[in-house]
Amino acid sequence: MEDMKSSDLVGEGHPVVLRYHDGTSRQVLVTRHETPFPPGELIVSQTDLAGKIEMCNEAFIRMSGFKREELIGQPHHILRHPDMPAAAFADLWATVDAGGRWNGYVKNLRKDGGFYWVYATVIPKLRQGRMVGFTSVRREPSRAKVEAAEQLYESMRRAAPAEGGQG
Amino acid sequence: MTYQFALSPDVNLRDLSHWFVFNTRLQKLTGEPFHLTAYDDFADLHGAIERDAVDLIFANAADTALLVRERGFLPLASPTGVSDEALIAVSADGGLHALGDLAGTALTVAATDAPDVERICRILLEPVDLVGPAVQVTTKRNPVLVAKGVITGETTAGFFLAAAYRELSQTTRNLLRPIAESHIYVVRHSLLVGPRLAALREGLLAGLAQMLDSETDRALLNDLGAPTGWAPMSAEEADLMIDLMDTLKA
Numbered sequence: 354m355e356d357m358k359s360s361d362l363v364g365e366g367h368p369v370v371l372r373y374h375d376g377t378s379r380q381v382l383v384t385r386h387e388t389p390f391p392p393g394e395l396i397v398s399q400t401d402l403a404g405k406i407e408m409c410n411e412a413f414i415r416m417s418g419f420k421r422e423e424l425i426g427q428p429h430h431i432l433r434h435p436d437m438p439a440a441a442f443a444d445l446w447a448t449v450d451a452g453g454r455w456n457g458y459v460k461n462l463r464k465d466g467g468f469y470w471v472y473a474t475v476i477p478k479l480r481q482g483r484m485v486g487f488t489s490v491r492r493e494p495s496r497a498k499v500e501a502a503e504q505l506y507e508s509m510r511r512a513a514p515a516e517g518g519q520g
Numbered sequence: 521m522t523y524q525f526a527l528s529p530d531v532n533l534r535d536l537s538h539w540f541v542f543n544t545r546l547q548k549l550t551g552e553p554f555h556l557t558a559y560d561d562f563a564d565l566h567g568a569i570e571r572d573a574v575d576l577i578f579a580n581a582a583d584t585a586l587l588v589r590e591r592g593f594l595p596l597a598s599p600t601g602v603s604d605e606a607l608i609a610v611s612a613d614g615g616l617h618a619l620g621d622l623a624g625t626a627l628t629v630a631a632t633d634a635p636d637v638e639r640i641c642r643i644l645l646e647p648v649d650l651v652g653p654a655v656q657v658t659t660k661r662n663p664v665l666v667a668k669g670v671i672t673g674e675t676t677a678g679f680f681l682a683a684a685y686r687e688l689s690q691t692t693r694n695l696l697r698p699i700a701e702s703h704i705y706v707v708r709h710s711l712l713v714g715p716r717l718a719a720l721r722e723g724l725l726a727g728l729a730q731m732l733d734s735e736t737d738r739a740l741l742n743d744l745g746a747p748t749g750w751a752p753m754s755a756e757e758a759d760l761m762i763d764l765m766d767t768l769k770a
Contacts, residue, residue, distance in 0.1 A: 391703070392644075392647075393702045394703045394704070397706070397760075399760070408760075410706070454767075474767035475767075478763060480759060488760070488763040488764070488767065489767075490763075492643055492646065492768075493646065495647050495649045496647070497649055498649075
């Protein structure tokens with residue numbers, strides 16, 4: 354993936370280099386602007402087994418700030434925000450790779466450097482009894498739960514600051 | 521052999537007579553005999569499914585999951601561009617204007633036994649930390665009784681299928697205030713065919729498509745809540761809806 358461009362930014366951002374589980378890295382630009390979750394909507398996407406985006410709905414496109422063609426085929430960690438600890442994603446992938454269901458609060462990065470919080474559920478995508486990818490649905494989170502997650506993730510980042518994550 | 525056509529109990533009560541006309545038209549268009557049963561409650565419907573007494577069904581998303589994943593049913597079609605959205609309403613004169621006004625206390629709710637509606641409405645309540653046992657649901661037989669429960673103060677809120685809410689009389693709606701509504705778009709009622717009808721799937725689709733050719737049939741489709749006809753439903757569309765409903769489970 355390419356580094357984020359300052360021309361895409363809305364507001365003033367600071368650069369952070371993200372390192373991913375596959376050994377790649379990129380520079381992202383992060384602002385303090387939060388986009389509120391649209392009430393009553395769900396953000397839906399499906400990926401292949403490697404985490405590459407195969408399908409996403411309109412709410413996903415709108416909230417991420419990307420165009421559909423910029424998302425399809427990209428790794429899902431295109432949305433990874435540097436405030437998310439790698440361990441959270443490690444837990445997600447360990448759970449769903451084993452056929453389980455993962456729930457958690459996630460801070461996502463927008464194309465414009467801003468962010469949005471979601472409550473995410475990820476399940477294996479089973480077709481004819483075979484796992485062929487993953488389905489992820491995000492819904493509006495409780496603010497109290499978001500505040501608790503912010504504190505938890507900050508303490509996790511302090512404990513393991515340099516790890517990569519699939520996102 | 522007469523095929524058994526089942527109608528989900530959460531189909532709008534006002535539409536029932538139109539479904540019987542639809543059943544007659546379907547028989548004429550396909551040349552196959554169908555017997556329509558409009559189920560009163562989900563226990564009866566699920567009993568019929570258990571007894572293998574359903575060949576064609578207009579089912580909600582929760583039952584679609586059961587029928588496709590566990591009973592070998594195939595998706596056939598769903599009303600084009602129509603989705604099942606859910607809505608939470610409170611009494612218009614109770615001083616409640618937004619979801620945030622419900623926060624901080626246990627919530628009493630009236631609802632029908634439609635599982636999709638309750639599941640989606642519970643999702644709508646999560647942002648204000650109303651989850652699990654903090655939401656106490658009293659089951660009513662139909663949306664009119666749900667509305668009555670809210671208006672008389674028996675419960676603070678009501679869960680509705682949005683389309684059913686809009687079918688309530690204007691007088692009733694004037695006494696209610698919607699405070700949250702879903703915009704999910706992919707959850708919908710669908711026609712599904714059981715294993716005994718699988719070989720006739722293409723013929724049924726052709727019959728459904730033919731309904732757009734006749735003015736009388738178009739009027740019937742409008743009355744059924746499928747004003748622009750039936751869109752064939754692929755296995756992947758059904759699987760996505762089933763996955764989505766699965767992620768919304770508590």
